[in-house]
Amino acid sequence: xxxxxxxxxxxxxxxxxxxxxxxxxxxxxxxxxxxxxxxxxxxxxxxxxxxxxxxxxxxxxxxxxxxxxxxxxxxxxxxxxxxxxxxxxxxxxxxxxxxxxxxxxxxxxxxxxxxxxxxxxxxxxxxxxxxxxxxxxxxxxxxxxxxxxxxxxxxxxxxxxxxxxxxxxxxxxxxxxxxxxxxxxxxxxxxxxxxxxxxxxxxxxxxxxxxxxxxxxxxxxxxxxxxxxxxxxxxxxxxxxxxxxxxxxxxxxxxxxxxxxxxxxxxxxxxxxxxxxxxxxxxxxxxxxxxxxxxxxxxxxxxxxxxxxxxxxxxxxxxxxxxxxxxxxxxxxxxxxxxxxxxxxxxxxxxxxxxxxxxxxxxxxxxxxxxxxxxxxxxxxxxxxxxxxxxxxxxxxxxxxxxxxxxxxxxxxxxxxx
Amino acid sequence: xxxxxxxxxxxxxxxxxxxxxxxxxxxxxxxxxxxxxxxxxxxxxxxxxxxxxxxxxxxxxxxxxxxxxxxxxxxxxxxxxxxxxxxxxxxxxxxxxxxxxxxxxxxxxxxxxxxxxxxxxxxxxxxxxxxxxxxxxxxxxxxxxxxxxxxxxxxxxxxxxxxxxxxxxxxxxxxxxxxxxxxxxxxxxxxxxxxxxxxxxxxxxxxxxxxxxxxxxxxxxxxxxxxxxxxxxxxxxxxxxxxxxxxxxxxxxxxxxxxxxxxxxxxxxxxxxxxxxxxxxxxxxxxxxxxxxxxxxxxxxxxxxxxxxxxxxxxxxxxxxxxxxxxxxxxxxxxxxxxxxxxxxxxxxxxxxxxxxxxxxxxxxxxxxxxxxxxxxxxxxxxxxxxxxxxxxxxxxxxxxxxxxxxxxxxxxxxxxx
Numbered sequence: 001x002x003x004x005x006x007x008x009x010x011x012x013x014x015x016x017x018x019x020x021x022x023x024x025x026x027x028x029x030x031x032x033x034x035x036x037x038x039x040x041x042x043x044x045x046x047x048x049x050x051x052x053x054x055x056x057x058x059x060x061x062x063x064x065x066x067x068x069x070x071x072x073x074x075x076x077x078x079x080x081x082x083x084x085x086x087x088x089x090x091x092x093x094x095x096x097x098x099x100x101x102x103x104x105x106x107x108x109x110x111x112x113x114x115x116x117x118x119x120x121x122x123x124x125x126x127x128x129x130x131x132x133x134x135x136x137x138x139x140x141x142x143x144x145x146x147x148x149x150x151x152x153x154x155x156x157x158x159x160x161x162x163x164x165x166x167x168x169x170x171x172x173x174x175x176x177x178x179x180x181x182x183x184x185x186x187x188x189x190x191x192x193x194x195x196x197x198x199x200x201x202x203x204x205x206x207x208x209x210x211x212x213x214x215x216x217x218x219x220x221x222x223x224x225x226x227x228x229x230x231x232x233x234x235x236x237x238x239x240x241x242x243x244x245x246x247x248x249x250x251x252x253x254x255x256x257x258x259x260x261x262x263x264x265x266x267x268x269x270x271x272x273x274x275x276x277x278x279x280x281x282x283x284x285x286x287x288x289x290x291x292x293x294x295x296x297x298x299x300x301x302x303x304x305x306x307x308x309x310x311x312x313x314x315x316x317x318x319x320x321x322x323x324x325x326x327x328x329x330x331x332x333x334x335x336x337x338x339x340x341x342x343x344x345x346x347x348x349x350x351x352x353x354x355x356x357x358x359x360x361x362x363x364x365x366x367x368x369x370x371x372x373x374x375x376x377x378x379x380x381x382x383x384x385x386x387x388x389x390x391x392x393x394x395x396x397x398x399x400x401x402x403x404x405x406x407x408x409x410x411x412x413x414x415x416x417x418x
Numbered sequence: 419x420x421x422x423x424x425x426x427x428x429x430x431x432x433x434x435x436x437x438x439x440x441x442x443x444x445x446x447x448x449x450x451x452x453x454x455x456x457x458x459x460x461x462x463x464x465x466x467x468x469x470x471x472x473x474x475x476x477x478x479x480x481x482x483x484x485x486x487x488x489x490x491x492x493x494x495x496x497x498x499x500x501x502x503x504x505x506x507x508x509x510x511x512x513x514x515x516x517x518x519x520x521x522x523x524x525x526x527x528x529x530x531x532x533x534x535x536x537x538x539x540x541x542x543x544x545x546x547x548x549x550x551x552x553x554x555x556x557x558x559x560x561x562x563x564x565x566x567x568x569x570x571x572x573x574x575x576x577x578x579x580x581x582x583x584x585x586x587x588x589x590x591x592x593x594x595x596x597x598x599x600x601x602x603x604x605x606x607x608x609x610x611x612x613x614x615x616x617x618x619x620x621x622x623x624x625x626x627x628x629x630x631x632x633x634x635x636x637x638x639x640x641x642x643x644x645x646x647x648x649x650x651x652x653x654x655x656x657x658x659x660x661x662x663x664x665x666x667x668x669x670x671x672x673x674x675x676x677x678x679x680x681x682x683x684x685x686x687x688x689x690x691x692x693x694x695x696x697x698x699x700x701x702x703x704x705x706x707x708x709x710x711x712x713x714x715x716x717x718x719x720x721x722x723x724x725x726x727x728x729x730x731x732x733x734x735x736x737x738x739x740x741x742x743x744x745x746x747x748x749x750x751x752x753x754x755x756x757x758x759x760x761x762x763x764x765x766x767x768x769x770x771x772x773x774x775x776x777x778x779x780x781x782x783x784x785x786x787x788x789x790x791x792x793x794x795x796x797x798x799x800x801x802x803x804x805x806x807x808x809x810x811x812x813x814x815x816x817x818x819x820x821x822x823x824x825x826x827x828x829x830x831x832x833x834x835x836x
Contacts, residue, residue, distance in 0.1 A: 019753070023777055096776065102798065108787055110797050115779060117809050196633065200809050215614065216637055221810040242832040249834040335437070357827050358514065359441055361533060369526055369830030378835070379528050379826065380520065391535050391618050391823035392639040393811035405809035408797065409775050412787030414660040416667040417796070 003183070007191040010179050011146060011198045014119045017176025018144030022116040024173065026093035032171035033136055037085035039163045040132065044078045050159040051128065058152050070126045071153055081132045081160075084383065088136040091382045094400045095142040098409070108412040114404045116142030118200035121192055123148045123214055125206035128156035134205075135164055135178050137385050141403035144177045146199060148192060150206075151184045158182055193218040203398075205386055223394055223402075225386045227313035228258030228341035230371045233330040233356070235347035236267040240274050242368060243346040247278060249370040250344065252285045256315045258387060259342045259364075259374040263310060263320040265330045268294070271323045275299050279321070287317045294323035310337035327352050334360055341389055342371040363389055363396035421601070425609040428597050429564060429616045432537045435594025436562030440534040442591065444511035450589035451507035451554055455500040457581045458550065462496045468577040469546065476570050488544045489571055499550045499578075502801065506554040509800045512818045513560040516827070526830035532822045534560030536618035539610055541566045541632055543624035546574035552623070553582055553596050555803050559821035562595040564617060566610060568624075569602045576600055611636040621816075623804055641812055641820075643804045645731035646676030646759035648789045651748040651774070653765035654685040658692050660786060661764040665696060667788040668762065670703045674733045676805060677760045677782075677792040681728060681738040683748045686712070689741045693717050697739070705735045712741035728755035745770050752778055759807055760789040781807055781814035 001009070021029070040047070051073040058068055094114050101111035120143045122134045131147060138145035149157040157180060165175040181188050193202065196219040203223050204214040211224050232250050234243040250261035266274055275298045279289055289295075290305035305320045310333070312320075324330045327345075334343050344366035345356040353367045364374040376384030376397035385403065388394040394402035419427070439447070458465070469491040476486055512532050519529035538561045540552040549565060556563035567575040575598060583593040599606050611620065614637040621641050622632040629642050650668050652661040668679035684692055689712065697707055697717045707713075708723035723738045728751070730738075742748045745763075752761050762784035763774040771785045782792040794802030794815035803821065806812040812820035 022779070104796070104798055108791070113775075118779075219634055221639060221808070223810075239832075245832065245834055253835050357531075357829075361440070361536075362825060364826035364828060366828040367830060369828050369833045370835050372835035373526070373828060373833065374826070378522070380522055390639070392641075395823050396826045405813050407780060408782035408792070408814045410782060410784040410787050410791060411775075412785060414657075414663065415787045415791065416663055417671050417788050417790035 003185055003187055004191050006183065007181060007188050008195065010181050011119065011192065011195045013176035014144040014146040014179040015198050017174040017179065018116070018119045020174045021139060021144060021177045022095070022118070022142045024142070028171060028173070029093065029140055029142075030089040032168050032173055033085045033089035033140065035167040035171055036132070036136070036164050037082040039167045040078060040082040040085065040160070043159070043163050044075060047073055047078055047156065047159055050155040053155040054153050061152070063152065067126055067152075071128070071156070073128055073156055077129060081129050084133050085136045088140050088383055091140065091400060093140065094404045099406065106415050108410055108415045111409045112406045113409050114401070115407050117403060117405050119144045119146060119198065120403065121146045121148065121199045121202045121220070123189055123202065123204045123206075123210065125150045125210060126153050128153045128160060130205060131157050131160040132164065133383070134203075134385060137383060137400060137403055139177060141400045143403060144179065146179045146181065146192070148181045148189055151186070154182065154184065189214070190217055193220060196220050203385060221393070223386075223388055223398065224390055225258070226389045227339050228260070228387075228389075229262050229311065229313050229337060229339040230259055230342040231263050231265055231334050231338055232261050232344045232346065232371060233265040233324075233327070233334075234267060234270065234274060235327060235345055235349065235352055236269040237349040237352065238270065238346040239348055240270060243274065244278050244281065246344065246346055246368070246370050248281060248285070250372055251282065251287060251319050252317070253370070253372055255317050257372070258313070259371050260315070261319065261371055262312065262314055263322060263333075263337070265322050265324050265333055267327070267330070268323050268325055271295070272298055275321070282319060285317070287319050290318065290320050292322040295321045313339070327356065331356065331359055334362070338362065339389060341387070342366070342374040344369060344371050363387065421603055421605055422609050424601065425599060425606050426613065428599050429537065429610065429613045431594035432562040432564040432597040433616050435592040435597065436534070436537045438592045439557060439562060439595040440513070440536070440560045442560070446589060446591070447511065447558055447560075448507040450586050450591055451503045451558065453585040453589055454550070454554070454582050455503035457585045458496060458500040458503065458578070461577070461581050462493060465491055465496055465574065465577050468573040471573040472571050479570070481570065485544055485570075489546070489574070491546055491574055495547060499547050502551050503554045506558050506801055509558060509818060511558065512822045517824065524833050526828055526833045529827045530824045531827050532819070533825050535821060535823050537562045537564060537616065538821065539564045539566065539617045539620045539638070541607055541620065541622045541624075541628065543568045543628060544571050546571045546578060548623060549575050549578040550582065551801070552621075552803055555801060555818060555821055557595060559818045561821060562597065564597045564599065564610070566599045566607055569604070572600065572602065607632070608635055611638060614638050621803060639811070641804075641806050641816065642808055643676070644807045645757050646678070646805075647680050647729065647731050647755060647757040648677055648760040649681050649683055649752050649756055650679050650762045650764065650789060651683040651745070652685060652688065652692055653745060653763055653767065653770055654687040655767040655770065656688065656764040657766055658688060661692065662696050662699065664762065664764055664786070664788050666699060666703070668790055669700065669705060669737050670735070671788070671790055673735050675790070676731070677789050678733070679737065679789055680730065680732055681740060681751075681755070683740050683742050683751060685745070685748070686741055686743055689713070690716055693739070700737060703735070705737050708736065708738050710740040713739045731757070745774065749774065749778060752780070756780065757807060759805070760784070760792040762787060762789050781805065
C-alpha cells in the first residue's frame, strides 16, 4: 500500500470509530477509560520494555539529555498516565449538554446542543504520555482520535495504543476510535493534513517548528499553541510586597512552563523602591536578569536587554526587566512583544486594573494574581489538552468543551416559513 | 509597489484599525453605523452610476442574466443596504460581555469575557451589498474588516467602501477598520491568505469553487459554508397533513436557498398514503420530481433518481424522493449524502423524534418544523454573516457572537501558585 492510501485507511477507520463513539453513553465511555487505566497499570513492565528500545535508539542517535528524559517511561509516569485516564472518566460528559434553549414568537423552541467534533488528529513530539492523555480527552468528548507521535517514541506509543485499543474493544467500542499512524515516514503527516472532510480538527503539540509546519500545510482546521511570552506589570499603585511575591512566583515557581513570566515591566515612579530588593531576590534564586537602561541605572551589575530578547520565550531562569513610563507604555510593550498568552497587572487602583483587564488582548489577563494560574486545572475546567493562543474556537486552556462542537435543535409543531 | 507589499500594506492598515475599534464604545460604533446608513441613502445616485459601469462591463463580458441581477444596485437594494446597517446598530454589542464567572477555592475569581477577533477578511463574489452587510457585522463586533469582492463589482464596491470609510472617519474611527483590496489581480487573494498573524479569520462567501480555493490555500483559519443538501424525513408516525405542509414549505417557499429541501425521505408504511397527494401538490407548483424505484411504483410518470442526484444542491424546483425502510435507513441516507446543513423529521413519536435530534449530525436538526428556519433571524440571533457548515468555532447561522473570541479574566488579591 502506498503512503497516501495507508494514511487514508487509518483516517477512514477513525471516521467509522468516531461515528460510533459519538453516540455512546457516558457510562460506556467512562467504563472504557477505567479499563484502559487498569490495563496501563498492569502493563507497566511491557511498557518499560518497549520504552527501553526507544531510549536505546535515542541514545544511539545522540538525543539530548532533556529529550531522553521526556521520552522516558518509568513506574511513576506510567502510574500518572493511568491516573490521568481515571480523572478524565470522572469529569462530566460534555456531549448532549444543551447550553441554551429559548422560545420563538411562532412557538418553536430553539436550542444549542453540544456534539462531538468527529475525528481529531493529534500530532506530537517525544512525550509518550501524550498518547494516553490526548486519547482520554478526545474519547470522553465523543471523538475518535488519530495519533501521530514522534518517531523517536514509536515503540512506546505503539505499545500504549495497543493497550488502549484492546480496552476499547473489551468495552464493545470500535477500536478505530483510537488510531495510530505507525510509519516512520515523515511524509505521513503531510498526507494526514490533506484529509479535509475525514479529519475534522488537528491539534499539534510540540515546539514552534512543528506547529508552524502543521499550520502552513493543513487544509484541516488547526488549534495551536505558539509560545508564551508573558508579562507582569508592576503599577505605581501596586502593593509592592504583593508585587514581589507575584513576580517571583510567575518567574521562579516553574520557569519551564508557557505561563511563566519572561519580562517584568515596572512603572517608573516605583522602580527605585521596587527593583533593588526584587532583583536581589531573583538573583538569590539563580535568575539571570537582563535590564533596560533605567533598570541598570538603579541596579548595577546586570546584563543589558536587547530588543530581540523581548520576543524570547526563555523557559528558563532568565528575565527581562524594563522600566516603563506608565500603564500605556506597559500595554504597548505587551501588544508589541507579547504572544497574547498570559499577562498580569499588580495594582491597588480600580480604574487601571479594569482598563488592563479590558484592553490587554491575551488568552488570560490577571489582576493581582500570578500568570502561572493560566491552566485548565487551576481555572477549574479539569484536564486540558493544551493552551490555545488562537482566537478561533478555543482560547486559553482547552478542556473537554473545546473538543466539542454544537448544533441547533428545533422543536416545533408544524411551523412553516412565510 | 509589488502585489505582496500592496496586500500587506492593506492588511497592516486593517490591523491598526482593528486595534482601535476593538476598544471603541458601543455608542460610537452604533453612531458610525447610523452615519454610514445615512451616507448610503444620500449617495444612491452616485452608487447607481458606479454600478452602471460594472453592469456595462459585465454585459460586455457576457455575464449570465442571473449574475447581472446579483450585481445590480437599484433604489430598493440601496435602501435595504442602509436599513441593514441601522438594524445592526440596534443589535446588542457582544464585546465585553462576561459569559460566565466563578470563584476558585483559593479565592480568585475566573471569568470569560467576549473580545473582538481582530482583523476579518471577507472574500466574496458578485453581490455588492455584501460589502456593507459584512462590514456592519464585523465593526459592531469590534473587528476591522478587509474586503475582497469580485472583480466584476469593483466600481460598486469601491464606491460603497468610500462611503463607509468616510462615515467612519467622521465618527472619529480610523478608516483602516474598513479596508478594500482594490486591485483586479486575482493573485491578491492568495497573498492575503498568507498573512497569518495579521489577519485573524477569513470568511469566504460564494460558490463552492471559491470556498474550496480559499480553504486549500489559507494559512489563516477559515469559516465556511459549503452546500446545503437538506432532507425531510416523513416518519410512519407522522401527522401526514403536517408532513405535507412542512415538505411543501421546505421545497417550494424559496427553493434557491441553502436551507431548502433537496431530498424527501418517506417511511415505507406511509408511502402509499402520502406520496400521491404530495407529489400532485409539488407538480402543481412546478416541481420536477426524481423518484426512487419504490416511489415510481406508487406514482407514475416521474423521472428516475440517480445515486449522484442525492449529492446535488439543486437550488431549484427539483426534488429527489426516496422511500426508506425505516428511520435507520433515513439517518444513514442523511449521513451518506447530506451536507450536514439542515434536516427535519416529521413524527408524532417521542422516541424517534428524540433519536433523530440526537443522532443526526447537522448544523440544525428539526422536529416537525420546515428546514427553511435555519437562519439567524428566524432563530432570533439577529443578522447573520452566513451559515457555517464547519464544526470549529461556529456552526449554523453566524451572528455577532461568532465574530468574537473570548479571553479569561482573573481577579485576585495576591494568589500564588504552589
